[in-house]
Amino acid sequence: MKKGMEILSHLDTQGNPQMVDVSQKKITNRTATAQSTVQFPPAIFKQLAKNNFLSAKGSIFHTAIIAGTMAAKRTADLIPLCHPLSLSRVNINIEEKADSLLINATITCEGKTGVEMEALTAASIAALTVYDMCKALSHDIVISQTKLVEKKGGKSDFKR
Amino acid sequence: MKKGMEILSHLDTQGNPQMVDVSQKKITNRTATAQSTVQFPPAIFKQLAKNNFLSAKGSIFHTAIIAGTMAAKRTADLIPLCHPLSLSRVNINIEEKADSLLINATITCEGKTGVEMEALTAASIAALTVYDMCKALSHDIVISQTKLVEKKGGKSDFKR
Amino acid sequence: MKKGMEILSHLDTQGNPQMVDVSQKKITNRTATAQSTVQFPPAIFKQLAKNNFLSAKGSIFHTAIIAGTMAAKRTADLIPLCHPLSLSRVNINIEEKADSLLINATITCEGKTGVEMEALTAASIAALTVYDMCKALSHDIVISQTKLVEKKGGKSDFKR
Amino acid sequence: MKKGMEILSHLDTQGNPQMVDVSQKKITNRTATAQSTVQFPPAIFKQLAKNNFLSAKGSIFHTAIIAGTMAAKRTADLIPLCHPLSLSRVNINIEEKADSLLINATITCEGKTGVEMEALTAASIAALTVYDMCKALSHDIVISQTKLVEKKGGKSDFKR
Amino acid sequence: MKKGMEILSHLDTQGNPQMVDVSQKKITNRTATAQSTVQFPPAIFKQLAKNNFLSAKGSIFHTAIIAGTMAAKRTADLIPLCHPLSLSRVNINIEEKADSLLINATITCEGKTGVEMEALTAASIAALTVYDMCKALSHDIVISQTKLVEKKGGKSDFKR
Amino acid sequence: MKKGMEILSHLDTQGNPQMVDVSQKKITNRTATAQSTVQFPPAIFKQLAKNNFLSAKGSIFHTAIIAGTMAAKRTADLIPLCHPLSLSRVNINIEEKADSLLINATITCEGKTGVEMEALTAASIAALTVYDMCKALSHDIVISQTKLVEKKGGKSDFKR
Numbered sequence: 001m002k003k004g005m006e007i008l009s010h011l012d013t014q015g016n017p018q019m020v021d022v023s024q025k026k027i028t029n030r031t032a033t034a035q036s037t038v039q040f041p042p043a044i045f046k047q048l049a050k051n052n053f054l055s056a057k058g059s060i061f062h063t064a065i066i067a068g069t070m071a072a073k074r075t076a077d078l079i080p081l082c083h084p085l086s087l088s089r090v091n092i093n094i095e096e097k098a099d100s101l102l103i104n105a106t107i108t109c110e111g112k113t114g115v116e117m118e119a120l121t122a123a124s125i126a127a128l129t130v131y132d133m134c135k136a137l138s139h140d141i142v143i144s145q146t147k148l149v150e151k152k153g154g155k156s157d158f159k160r
Numbered sequence: 161m162k163k164g165m166e167i168l169s170h171l172d173t174q175g176n177p178q179m180v181d182v183s184q185k186k187i188t189n190r191t192a193t194a195q196s197t198v199q200f201p202p203a204i205f206k207q208l209a210k211n212n213f214l215s216a217k218g219s220i221f222h223t224a225i226i227a228g229t230m231a232a233k234r235t236a237d238l239i240p241l242c243h244p245l246s247l248s249r250v251n252i253n254i255e256e257k258a259d260s261l262l263i264n265a266t267i268t269c270e271g272k273t274g275v276e277m278e279a280l281t282a283a284s285i286a287a288l289t290v291y292d293m294c295k296a297l298s299h300d301i302v303i304s305q306t307k308l309v310e311k312k313g314g315k316s317d318f319k320r
Numbered sequence: 321m322k323k324g325m326e327i328l329s330h331l332d333t334q335g336n337p338q339m340v341d342v343s344q345k346k347i348t349n350r351t352a353t354a355q356s357t358v359q360f361p362p363a364i365f366k367q368l369a370k371n372n373f374l375s376a377k378g379s380i381f382h383t384a385i386i387a388g389t390m391a392a393k394r395t396a397d398l399i400p401l402c403h404p405l406s407l408s409r410v411n412i413n414i415e416e417k418a419d420s421l422l423i424n425a426t427i428t429c430e431g432k433t434g435v436e437m438e439a440l441t442a443a444s445i446a447a448l449t450v451y452d453m454c455k456a457l458s459h460d461i462v463i464s465q466t467k468l469v470e471k472k473g474g475k476s477d478f479k480r
Numbered sequence: 481m482k483k484g485m486e487i488l489s490h491l492d493t494q495g496n497p498q499m500v501d502v503s504q505k506k507i508t509n510r511t512a513t514a515q516s517t518v519q520f521p522p523a524i525f526k527q528l529a530k531n532n533f534l535s536a537k538g539s540i541f542h543t544a545i546i547a548g549t550m551a552a553k554r555t556a557d558l559i560p561l562c563h564p565l566s567l568s569r570v571n572i573n574i575e576e577k578a579d580s581l582l583i584n585a586t587i588t589c590e591g592k593t594g595v596e597m598e599a600l601t602a603a604s605i606a607a608l609t610v611y612d613m614c615k616a617l618s619h620d621i622v623i624s625q626t627k628l629v630e631k632k633g634g635k636s637d638f639k640r
Numbered sequence: 641m642k643k644g645m646e647i648l649s650h651l652d653t654q655g656n657p658q659m660v661d662v663s664q665k666k667i668t669n670r671t672a673t674a675q676s677t678v679q680f681p682p683a684i685f686k687q688l689a690k691n692n693f694l695s696a697k698g699s700i701f702h703t704a705i706i707a708g709t710m711a712a713k714r715t716a717d718l719i720p721l722c723h724p725l726s727l728s729r730v731n732i733n734i735e736e737k738a739d740s741l742l743i744n745a746t747i748t749c750e751g752k753t754g755v756e757m758e759a760l761t762a763a764s765i766a767a768l769t770v771y772d773m774c775k776a777l778s779h780d781i782v783i784s785q786t787k788l789v790e791k792k793g794g795k796s797d798f799k800r
Numbered sequence: 801m802k803k804g805m806e807i808l809s810h811l812d813t814q815g816n817p818q819m820v821d822v823s824q825k826k827i828t829n830r831t832a833t834a835q836s837t838v839q840f841p842p843a844i845f846k847q848l849a850k851n852n853f854l855s856a857k858g859s860i861f862h863t864a865i866i867a868g869t870m871a872a873k874r875t876a877d878l879i880p881l882c883h884p885l886s887l888s889r890v891n892i893n894i895e896e897k898a899d900s901l902l903i904n905a906t907i908t909c910e911g912k913t914g915v916e917m918e919a920l921t922a923a924s925i926a927a928l929t930v931y932d933m934c935k936a937l938s939h940d941i942v943i944s945q946t947k948l949v950e951k952k953g954g955k956s957d958f959k960r
Contacts, residue, residue, distance in 0.1 A: 015212075015214040015218055015219050016218050016219070016541065016542065016545055016572075016573065017217060017218030017219060017222070017223045017542060017545055017546055017549065018217065018218055018545075018549070018570065018571050018572070019217075019549055019567070019569060019570035019571070020216070020217065020569065021568060021569035021571075021588060022568045022569065023509060023568035023569055023588045023589070023590060029823060052175075054175040056180070057177060057178065057179075057180065057241045058175055058176050058177030058178055058241070058702070058705075059175050059176070059177060059699075059702050061816065062177070062698070062699050062702035062703070062706070062816065062817060063177045063240055063241065063702070063706055065698075065816055065817055065818075066240065066702070066703055066706045066707070066817055066880045067238065067239060067240050067706070069817065069818070069819055069880055069881065070238075070710070070877070070880055071238055073876055073877065073884055074238075074877065076553055077550070077553065077554065078227065078230075078231055078234075078238075078285055078288075079227060079285070079288055079289055079292050080223055080226065080227050080289060080546045080549055080550055081217050081218070081223065081289075081292060081293065081549065082292060083566070083567065083568065084553055084566050084567060085566070086566065086883070086884050086885070086886065086911075087819070087883065087884060088821060088822045088823035088883065088912060089819060089820065089821035089822065089823055090818065090819035091818045091819070091821075092816075092818070093816065108821060108823045109823070110823060111566075112568060116295060117288065117291075117292050117295075120288055120291065120303075121288060124284050124285075124288060124303075124306075125238055125239070125284075127306075128238075128239055128277065128280055128281060128284060129239055129240060129241075131277075131280065132239050132241060132242060132277050133241065135276060135277075139308060139318050139320075142305060142306065142307040143280075143284075143303075143305065143306040143307070144304075144305055145302060145303065145304060145305070146284075146287075146288075146302065146303040146306070147302040147303070148299060158299050160299075176701065176702065176705055176732075176733065177702060177705050177706055177709065178705075178709070178730065178731050178732070179709055179727070179729060179730035179731070180729065181728060181729035181731075181748060182728045182729065183669060183728040183729055183748045183749075183750060189343060218542070218545075219539075219542050221336065222336065222337060222538070222539050222542035222543065222546070223542065223546055225336055225337050225338075225538075226337055226400045226542070226543055226546045226547070227546070229337065229338070229339055229400055229401065230397070230400055230550070233396055233397065233404055234397065236713055237710070237713065237714065240706045240709055240710055241709065243726070243727065243728065244713055244726050244727060245726070246403070246404050246405070246406065246431075246726065247339070247403065247404060248341060248342045248343035248403065248432060249339060249340065249341035249342065249343055250338065250339040251338045251339070251341075252336075252338070253336065268341060268343050269343070270343060271726075272728060335532075335534040335538055335539050336538050336539070337537060337538030337539060337542070337543045338537065338538060339537075340536070340537060349663060372495075374495040376500070377497060377498065377499075377500065377561045378495055378496050378497030378498055378561070378862070378865075379495050379496070379497060379859075379862050381656065382497070382656065382657060382858070382859050382862035382863065382866070383497045383560055383561065383862070383866055385656055385657050385658075385858075386560065386657055386720045386862070386863055386866045386867070387558065387559060387560050387866070389657065389658070389659055389720055389721065390558075390717070390720055390870070391558055393716055393717065393724055394558075394717065398547065398550075398551055398554075398558075398605055398608075399547060399605070399608055399609055399612050400543055400546065400547050400609060401537045401538070401543065401609075401612060401613065402612060406723070406724050406725070406726065406751075407659070407723065407724060408661060408662045408663035408723065408752060409659060409660065409661035409662065409663055410658065410659035411658050411659070411661075412656075412658070413656065428661060428663045429663075430663060436615065437608065437611075437612050437615075440608055440611065440623075441608060444604050444605075444608060444623075444626075445558055445559070445604075447626075448558075448559055448597065448600055448601060448604060449559055449560060449561075451597075451600065452559050452561060452562060452597050453561065455596060455597075459628060459638050459640075462625060462626065462627040463600075463604075463623075463625065463626040463627070464624075464625060465622060465623065465624055465625070466604075466607075466622065466623040466626070467622040467623070468619060478619050480619075496861065496862065496865055496892075496893065497862060497865055497866055497869065498865075498869070498890065498891050498892070499869055499887070499889060499890040499891070500889065501888060501889035501891075501908060502888045502889065503829060503888035503889055503908050503909075503910060556873055557870070557873065557874065560866045560869055560870055561869065563886070563887065563888065564873055564886050564887060565886070566886065591886075592888060655852075655854040655858055655859050656858050656859070657857060657858030657859060657862070657863045658857065658858055659857075660856070660857065692815075694815040696820070697817060697818065697819075697820065697881050698815055698816050698817030698818055698881070699815050699816070699817060702817070703817045703880055703881065706880065707878065707879060707880050710878075711878055714878075718867065718870075718871055718874075718878075718925055718928075719867060719925070719928055719929055719932050720863055720866065720867050720929060721857050721858070721863065721929075721932060721933065722932060756935065757928065757931075757932050757935075760928055760931065760943075761928060764924050764925075764928060764943075764946075765878055765879070765924075767946075768878075768879055768917065768920055768921060768924060769879055769880060769881075771917075771920065772879050772881060772882060772917050773881065775916060775917075779948060779958050779960075782945060782946065782947040783920075783924075783943075783945065783946040783947070784944075784945060785942060785943065785944055785945070786924075786927075786942065786943040786946070787942040787943070788939060798939050800939075
């Protein structure tokens with residue numbers, strides 16, 4: 001049985017939300033990468049690619065990267081039970097692939113908990129920013145997936 | 161040709177980002193609904209459902225609804241080119257369906273631009289909060305889709 | 321029976337939090353005044369009064385007034401189900417009375433809901449700021465009460 | 481004479497506010513607990529208790545706990561001269577007692593200054609959230625007291 | 641004698657800060673433009689211009705424009721006595737001139753007070769962002785001036 | 801050739817913004833001082849000085865100092881590629897000199913990057929706050945300069 005299931009079964013009887021205690025954990029170097037995919041109707045994607053991903057609101061890539069970077073730093077302010085972390089690196093890159101933009105966010109910190117939520121938040125907000133800049137073009141743009149890709153430095157590493 | 165494509169072709173030559181002028185638009189009552197789906201491995205979903213969606217961090221539903229509600233109000237602070245809007249309603253509900261949680265966010269305002277991004281941001285942050293509260297259980301939880309479901313009150317209504 | 325009790329008895333069966341719909345309400349001019357009281361041990365209060373309420377961290381009154389003013393503007397960001405409101409006035413004054421400081425916050429807006437929570441938040445954060453600036457002097461300083469004093473412009477006026 | 485009084489008497493002549501220098505202090509594990517009390521008219525309290533503290537706006541306890549948790553993380557953004565701290569734990573619980581709700585907030589961090597203000601801010605915002613969710617029921621609900629209960633890990637421990 | 645001087649002479653005796661009452665003012669369409677100038681050592685400016693204003697941290701222009709746009713929306717959160725305003729347009733452009741970058745921010749809103757502070761805040765934060773992205777190149781970069789250029793829609797128009 | 805120029809020439813080919821990796825850098829005690837100058841028309845300055853720098857909005861000095869202090873703590877939230885830092889001291893003082901106010905902000909932290917941007921942001925927001933409180937008096941007030949004065953604790957010290 002996976003470790004988490006035990007934790008769940010030890011739930012206190014009230015089930016109230018709490019920011020769990022990490023004060024006894026060691027500070028380690030932690031990295032996580034998450035990915036959000038924004039999927040476009042093929043004609044729209046072709047048009048955007050031809051215009052170098054400039055929309056009526058401006059440069060899609062730069063705006064999304066900056067929005068994602070700023071969101072990463074605000075993760076603990078958005079996700080109620082996340083611990084505040086001092087990030088030491090935020091890198092976001094965007095790849096074109098099959099009528100989609102793949103947004104990869106990689107975050108690093110030295111801390112007592114990992115940066116998985118920071119990476120997912122950065123990728124999600126960058127994806128929403130892409131959507132915002134393109135939404136006048138079609139209602140058929142969707143964020144087709146957001147997922148953890150890799151994490152290192154905690155109890156156990158993970159790579160999809 | 162769709163209206164948006166014309167806008168794109170009229171891009172100024174610099175392609176710089178800008179928050180577009182809505183000062184001449186009329187104030188109307190606007191509503192939008194967006195949906196994010198959090199997909200679980202079947203065994204994890206069954207376990208959570210049996211525990212009434214209480215995780216080790218507390219009540220998943222209430223925490224996600226509040227996180228999404230607060231994020232809706234902060235949309236213009238997260239998405240760089242969004243206009244600030246005075247929301248008059250935020251409703252978030254969560255349905256269980258086929259090893260997934262469907263998070264529906266409906267937002268209303270009276271304003272010069274719509275609340276599409278507010279609904280998408282609320283649903284996304286609520287989904288990330290669900291993820292955060294369950295992530296100790298499995299790395300195979302993903303946010304499988306985030307999309308606009310309906311919007312009313314702007315130039316043209318939309319319903320998926 | 322008071323109106324609110326009926327609302328409570330009409331609670332939906334899920335009891336999930338939501339920011340209630342005010343879109344059909346009329347915009348009116350609304351004002352509210354709230355008061356927080358910070359109570360000091362008599363010797364400490366005498367000492368502070370003699371020093372014109374300057375603490376080791378600086379001017380207590382100005383710092384508290386500004387903190388309360390800024391908090392008033394951030395109420396909807398702090399209280400999950402509050403509607404965002406465009407405040408048109410924030411006035412905070414501080415009176416000395418019987419070993420206590422009485423902090424009165426008066427807020428005005430034109431909106432669809434009242435500014436009761438804004439006034440209470442402003443008074444509370446101003447009181448916490450007073451506490452912060454004096455806490456090195458004694459652990460026996462307390463915020464002895466926070467309450468609504470008056471409100472006008474909604475369904476029914478109130479004055480304590 | 482208490483130590484703080486000396487500090488006060490050493491006030492610089494300008495009395496300007498400043499965030500005092502803690503750079504030479506040691507990092508220690510620090511904990512603080514604060515308590516806010518929300519007092520209800522007896523009939524209202526009975527009604528709420530019968531409804532399991534669900535108000536027209538939703539679950540009072542969960543909403544207040546999350547609001548307080550998020551406020552704890554934003555203390556340095558609200559109280560002008562507080563140092564930013566990386567919290568490692570936030571726990572908020574709510575007890576029913578004699579027509580009142582007692583909100584206890586316990587915060588832990590490893591830092592150069594204590595988390596007294598974080599605990600007081602968390603308790604205060606949770607209390608304001610309770611008030612917001614119940615205010616339609618009566619104007620006679622008050623936050624009757626907010627105080628430090630205990631702190632550990634600084635120059636001297638304190639327990640009321 | 642200028643109007644403002646009279647206002648000053650009518651100062652209340654306490655001189656406490658307050659967000660002044662604008663509730664009786666009419667809503668009008670207001671615009672303001674402010675300018676910040678970032679001045680570079682000539683050799684650094686030449687080098688940056690040759691590299692199309694890409695620094696080691698990325699595209700200077702896009703990053704500064706987005707930072708300024710987001711700061712405009714947060715003006716009332718930064719400047720204590722500013723009223724919150726619903727901006728309907730934010731446009732920031734950057735011109736090269738004589739070893740300097742001139743950052744022009746134009747803001748529009750319909751409101752009871754003007755957007756002068758929003759324009760100045762947007763220009764200032766955009767200028768600081770330019771500085772941040774270039775500071776590794778030289779300590780002799782300065783923000784040589786920040787000023788109002790034009791405002792319209794209030795009691796009296798102004799154009800420098 | 802200055803070190804920074806090399807960094808620039810090693811720009812990656814995309815030129816996308818990123819928060820650079822500081823995870824391998826050592827934590828050191830860092831200090832920076834920045835200065836903003838607010839310049840007044842002589843008659844206005846004389847009038848303000850005679851009134852002890854109280855404007856119609858209240859005490860200019862205290863309000864500006866607190867605004868600058870709070871802005872220092874929010875630097876990483878305003879400047880997109882700044883790292884979040886735990887400040888251990890913020891001191892802002894204001895000098896009168898030749899029809900100008902000189903605002904000096906000194907910031908200290910123990911961290912992996914310096915506090916240069918924090919000092920510049922604190923000085924800039926304090927200067928904008930001074931401007932806001934006096935702007936009713938004249939349109940000819942300008943922020944005539946913002947610059948780094950000194951920094952210590954990084955790769956190389958600097959003093960203007």
